[in-house]
Amino acid sequence: SLYDLIIKNGIVCTASDVFPACIGIKDGKISSIAGNLEDHLALEIIDAEGALITPGGIDAHVHVDERLKLLGEVADTMGDATRSAVAGGTTTLVAFATQDTSLTGPKALSDSVKLTIEDYVSQKLYCDYALHLILFSVEKSSVTGKNILDVQLQNVYQDYGVTSVKVFMTYPGLQLSDYDILTVMYATRKNGFTTMIHAENGDVIKWLIEDLENKGLVQPYHHGVSRPTILEGEATNRAITLAQTMDTPILFVHVSAPEAVDVIRRGQTRGMKIFAETCPQYALLSEEDTRCHHGVSQGNEEDPDQFIGAKDICSPPLRKAACQDTIWNAMDNGTFTIVGSDHCPYLYYDKLSNASKHRAFSDTKNGEFRYIPNGMPGVGTRLPLLYSYGLLQRRLSNVTKFVEVNCTNPAKLYGLYPQKGSLLPGVSDADLVIWYPDNAKKSFASKPKVISNKLLNHKCDYTPFEGFEISNWPRYTVVKGKIVYQEGKFLDNATGTYLKRMPSEMCAPRDRWPYPELRPGYVPS
Ligand code: DUC
Numbered sequence: 001s002l003y004d005l006i007i008k009n010g011i012v013c014t015a016s017d018v019f020p021a022c023i024g025i026k027d028g029k030i031s032s033i034a035g036n037l038e039d040h041l042a043l044e045i046i047d048a049e050g051a052l053i054t055p056g057g058i059d060a061h062v063h064v065d066e067r068l069k070l071l072g073e074v075a076d077t078m079g080d081a082t083r084s085a086v087a088g089g090t091t092t093l094v095a096f097a098t099q100d101t102s103l104t105g106p107k108a109l110s111d112s113v114k115l116t117i118e119d120y121v122s123q124k125l126y127c128d129y130a131l132h133l134i135l136f137s138v139e140k141s142s143v144t145g146k147n148i149l150d151v152q153l154q155n156v157y158q159d160y161g162v163t164s165v166k167v168f169m170t171y172p173g174l175q176l177s178d179y180d181i182l183t184v185m186y187a188t189r190k191n192g193f194t195t196m197i198h199a200e201n202g203d204v205i206k207w208l209i210e211d212l213e214n215k216g217l218v219q220p221y222h223h224g225v226s227r228p229t230i231l232e233g234e235a236t237n238r239a240i241t242l243a244q245t246m247d248t249p250i251l252f253v254h255v256s257a258p259e260a261v262d263v264i265r266r267g268q269t270r271g272m273k274i275f276a277e278t279c280p281q282y283a284l285l286s287e288e289d290t291r292c293h294h295g296v297s298q299g300n301e302e303d304p305d306q307f308i309g310a311k312d313i314c315s316p317p318l319r320k321a322a323c324q325d326t327i328w329n330a331m332d333n334g335t336f337t338i339v340g341s342d343h344c345p346y347l348y349y350d351k352l353s354n355a356s357k358h359r360a361f362s363d364t365k366n367g368e369f370r371y372i373p374n375g376m377p378g379v380g381t382r383l384p385l386l387y388s389y390g391l392l393q394r395r396l397s398n399v400t401k402f403v404e405v406n407c408t409n410p411a412k413l414y415g416l417y418p419q420k421g422s423l424l425p426g427v428s429d430a431d432l433v434i435w436y437p438d439n440a441k442k443s444f445a446s447k448p449k450v451i452s453n454k455l456l457n458h459k460c461d462y463t464p465f466e467g468f469e470i471s472n473w474p475r476y477t478v479v480k481g482k483i484v485y486q487e488g489k490f491l492d493n494a495t496g497t498y499l500k501r502m503p504s505e506m507c508a509p510r511d512r513w514p515y516p517e518l519r520p521g522y523v524p525s
Pocket residue numbers: 063071198253254315316342344374375
């Protein structure tokens with residue numbers, strides 16, 4: 001027949017348009033979108049009953065079991081993360097391959113990616129995924145190092161279609177100097193890569209952590225005290241300065257601080273190619289969520305160790321509740337290009353004993369915040385939270401904005417568009433989500449009202465969003481034309497594969513230099 005599947009009676013929502021239409025799907029692709037498609041043309045029909053239909057989400061920031069446990073050992077495999085993603089309406093992931101510094105030479109980075117992909121081929125994947133590359137060591141810390149990296153990046157793109165690199169301005173062992181960041185920017189600029197930046201001033205944070213420990217202030221709450229917003233603002237501004245020096249587009253990941261939002265917005269207004277990502281936790285949680293360690297009175301059955309605040313530790317840390325409005329506004333006004341989850345699922349309870357012991361206790365009997373791994377799960381909650389708390393509560397102006405930051409912009413930013421991130425007939429994969437109509441009368445019996453860990457289908461033993469009320473949860477998630485998740489249940493027909501990417505269609509250098517002599521290849525006349 002003409003179509004494998006027709007979805008009718010829905011409202012099609014893209015990053016630009018909202019309109020009632022039928023969607024015809026054939027061979028895993030969106031084939032037609034039309035006012036009416038006749039039932040007899042398809043093998044299978046879904047009646048969407050007036051529901052909103054959006055492209056599947058793209059979560060371009062997830063951590064799964066990486067080969068080198070630089071930031072600690074996470075609970076989810078790629079298979080687990082794709083499963084949780086699909087249950088929450090996300091149909092593409094971009095995770096991280098880590099530079100393997102035991103490899104050198106022109107294929108060092110290409111082989112780092114290769115080994116990562118090999119780890120995932122045997123896993124059952126529920127949707128497609130791509131990879132960024134984490135760089136934490138510049139092989140030759142001299143101006144000639146830029147040529148080595150240039151060739152290494154060329155190979156990584158040619159061999160595996162990786163077109164983005166993440167660098168850290170914090171963490172002992174991972175932090176790059178300004179000098180090395182310029183080297184990275186030279187090479188990413190030349191190869192059309194996107195440079196992703198974790199902006200926090202690592203030297204100052206190191207000093208503050210030591211000082212807090214000397215004062216005995218080691219509980220989870222003090223993790224946030226050691227990483228104040230001004231240090232994110234400073235590092236963000238410094239990275240913008242480096243990007244301006246090297247005429248390189250940059251992307252700030254997991255932005256949390258109002259000071260950072262301010263310098264990003266000002267740089268954008270000056271015409272700089274600055275992009276930014278925020279995460280649902282910075283819009284919906286606060287530093288108060290890490291406080292539960294305080295005082296015996298707050299201890300209870302659930303929290304015998306006075307340690308439950310560890311569930312809300314991430315970096316950058318959760319901020320004051322008063323910062324949340326800034327995050328929502330920047331999401332709605334275009335300062336933030338995308339929303340990613342920064343899914344980084346560390347087990348709260350000890351894996352082996354299953355007792356009420358966080359892994360940090362194995363390193364130190366007091367559970368000092370320094371040893372608590374920085375991250376929380378979120379790949380399954382990103383879209384439902386943004387739908388209920390963003391769209392329905394009017395913090396996001398409309399559904400086109402919801403689609404833009406969660407689906408379409410991540411695809412454009414990371415070179416996956418228009419195969420992913422839209423519903424363009426003839427070109428887009430049939431990855432989509434059917435949401436409940438607001439006034440749904442019919443619903444699956446267990447229609448969720450609050451977020452619970454069970455709903456998330458991940459391996460992590462908690463969610464920081466436990467108990468958050470949700471008005472909508474994906475009713476159907478369709479991946480490459482197959483209904484993979486329907487009314488709370490998985491249908492056993494999922495497939496996922498590695499995606500090669502194109503260079504970003506948003507990030508291109510502007511060729512504006514503070515002095516012409518700084519231009520690569522400048523020859524004095
Ligand atoms: N940065 C991330 O992107 N994820 C987890 C921890 C971190 O610092």
